[in-house]
Amino acid sequence: MTGATSKAGPRVGSKPSVARERILATASRLFYAVGIRAVGVDRVIAESQVARMTFFRHFPTKDDLVVAFLARRVELAEAELAQLRADAGDDWPRALLGWVADGVTTARGTEGFRGCEFINTAAEFSDPSHPVRAIAARHRAWIRDQMQEALVALGHPAPALTAQHLLMLRTAAVVAASLEGFDDDEGTFARTWWSLIA
Amino acid sequence: MTGATSKAGPRVGSKPSVARERILATASRLFYAVGIRAVGVDRVIAESQVARMTFFRHFPTKDDLVVAFLARRVELAEAELAQLRADAGDDWPRALLGWVADGVTTARGTEGFRGCEFINTAAEFSDPSHPVRAIAARHRAWIRDQMQEALVALGHPAPALTAQHLLMLRTAAVVAASLEGFDDDEGTFARTWWSLIA
DNA sequence: TCTCAGGTAGACGGATCCGTCTATCTACTA
DNA sequence: TAGTAGATAGACGGATCCGTCTACCTGAGA
DSSP states (O other), rough: OOOOSSSSSOOOTTTOOOOHHHHHHHHHHHHHOSSSSSOOHHHHHHHOOOOOOHHHHOOHHHHHHHHHHHHHHHHHHHHHHHHHHHHGGGGGGHHHHHHHHHHHEEEESSSTSSSSSSHHHHHHOOOOTHHHHHHHHHHHHHHHHHHHHHHHHHOOOOOHHHHHHHHHHHHHHHHHHHHHHOOOOOOHHHHHHHHHHH | OOOOSSSSSOOOTTTOOOHHHHHHHHHHHHHHHSSSSSOHHHHHHHHTOOOHHHHHHOOHHHHHHHHHHHHHHHHHHHHHHHHHHHHHGGHHHHHHHHHHHHHHHTTTTSTTTTTTHHHHHHHHHOOOOOOOOHHHHHHHHHHHHHHHHHHTTOSSHHHHHHHHHHHHHHHHHHHHHHHHHHOTOOOHHHHHHHHOOO
């Protein structure tokens, strides 16, 4: 197991494969836009312009691809937030909380917006012990913890509970937006958001 | 088209078929517990103990069954609420609002709880013009309108906006509960709920 | 009694699913 | 220059998908 040259499959630490990236990009797009079970590997392969064997070399099963899809989203979010915290300086707590809120408001105007990939994916995997469920849970916990940290830094009297409330508010806004295109003309989402923090 | 005796299929107004009920019950159970796409008609047929032809006589396509599944849930909810309004007398506004809240709190403790069937199903149907999406949207709007009516009756200063908030709160609670088994030891959900109303 | 709607049992079929396999080509690098 | 990892094209297969079709049975109402 220790990094042995398996019969097939990419070596550990080998240079990032462009084919793999193409597959992952295509899958991410399709999975988000259409759904996991609604998209077969055949379609991913076709639209990735990749050979069948190449696909299965990088992702031995479809499940592996789904996991990679969500894991990539997690990576991106964590990198983005790390960058933001580095840039914001002393103001990072408000910047962080604003970033989470903006993630909703900007996304829901976007063409092809279809809610939260973690929530949608979890809905398609009923087994709570499935890896994708673990990733989704971990990611939500991560967001909550980040917000809690920020609230602590702001001297908020109830950081843990408020972080929980903020996550719920965000969840509700995303789901509502994906279901009925909730537009929030009044900016009530933003007002509620910041009133919970202040 | 006008009620003509089609080659097959049940007559309009014919007595409710027990076979049909069995199919619908089985499908409801499986669709909710496992997911729509994850459950094939073959499985529904097998577990319904029904002949293949019987199945397709009542539900010409799988989509018809999915629609019937959600439509039935809507019927049940509307009937339940009508009963409750009839029973509650003058106190119906608080009874109604309590009923909506209790729907969440009781359900999420239940064995096999897997969130909201409308939200989960909508997540599996990416086409916004699909009938099931319309049903889900209509049902959510109905809940919101009912709550708004109750708030008006209570003389609430901002019934429309508050009804929207309550629906979002409910959505968030259900989704959170299905994703991470959010237990709400503190009763914060209930407190937030009633504080929005008072 | 006869009719006919509703139910039964199971074969059938084309499509799509996920995954394996062979055989060949290419490009880097030791 | 020889070896090797990675990519390619496409056949293949068993499973499952959704839906159709034939042939027969049953029971209640006209």
